[in-house]
Amino acid sequence: MIRVLFLPFLQISSGHHHVADGMIESLSGKNGLFDCEKIDILSYRFGKIEALVSSIYLKWIHHFPRLYSWIYRKSVYENEMDHNRYRMYEHLFLLSMEKLIEEKKPHLIICTHALPSYLLNQLKRRKKLTIPVINVYTDYFINHIWGVDEIDYHFVPNIESLDYLKDRGIESERIFVTGVPIHPKLKEQKKETKEQNQYTVLISGGNLGVGDIKSFIQKLHPTDDIHYRVLCGQNKNLFQFITEMKDPMIIPLSYISSKEEMNQLYHEADAIITKPGGVTISECLFKRIPIFVYHALPGQEEINLCYLKKQGLVFQLENWNSQSNLEEQILSILLCEQHQNSLNEQLNAYHQHLSRHDISVLIKKILTTHRI
Incomplete structure (x- = not known):
């Protein structure tokens, strides 16, 4: 042993x-x-x-x-x-x-x-x-x-x-x-095909109760184009906050212990909105899920973000707090073939090493x- x-x-x-x-x-x-x-x-x-x-x-x-x-x-x-x-x-x-x-x-x-x-x-x-x-x-x-x-x-x-x-x-x-190593149960790559009449976007980054996630969610103003799933982790205040919004397009998810369940959520996601923490980013890079960064905690995450932006691996949602069309900004990238082709090129360059x-x-x- x-x-x-x-x-x-x-x-x-x-x-x-x-x-x-x-x-x-x-x-x-x-x-x-x-x-x-x-x-x-x-x-x-x-x-x-x-x-x-x-x-x-x-x-x-x-x-x-x-x-x-x-x-x-x-x-x-x-x-x-x-x-x-x-x-x-x-x-x-x-x-x-x-x-x-x-x-x-x-x-x-x-x-x-x-x-x-x-x-x-x-x-x-x-x-x-x-x-x-x-x-x-x-x-x-x-x-x-x-x-x-x-x-x-x-x-x-x-x-x-x-x-x-x-x-x-x-x-x-x-x-x-x-x-950055990821859990072996998150390495399953199978992705179910579905009709692209609505995008599914994960939102992550509220588990520790720090950052601007509540303000960000309030700024979304969802239409019927994107269905949001918010990973609240053990942040009960965030879960309650979203529940009380009663918006059918923004669904809070409490702490998920099952890696198989998390893996399925990744497979169903067309994009993720998150902070630039090493592990979450690594999981999404492995899954080749488009990543939108809405906020970076001081220190490590700020430096991570600089690297990821320089490599063209993430899209930063800048000045979202002063915008009224945040969802339009997200859709403009998801629907843009040039953005998606560029992202795929950068992902290929990252993975080849x-x-x-x-x-x-x-x-x-x-x-x-x-x-x-």
């Missing part, structure tokens, strides 16, 4: 957890070969304080988005220096990380968040860790907190990230362009290399 330890960060529902859960699902079906466990180092170190930290983090983004964006860019995105040190993180977590590894005795560690990766990179630099470590990046860029030099393997989202790591001196044999191997196959190859 091969023990694999997954390290996201915080307990809030985020891309770090979704990616880890999908990889665990993929590995768990391999004839009982893998014993996977997912642990948040903050909860492991401080227990219930994690819930307080998560709450403060979300409120900070919601109430002071510009401040968060500025601090994020200055601290972990701009002005890169070799061997950045984040001594506060080391002081708070490094001994706990050593204790966790000694307790769990994993054969392989997979980081889906930058902070655990940074800590493990420090342990490897100090010759205190020989267990192979994989970084799995969940955004479309690599921030400076991620441990890089001493990490054994890197599963990167795009060819630009591969080039970035190679410029840092990482051998290409240690880098795999996987895209991705590894053809399943994540589990790559991990088995890595374990064979290390003779585990």
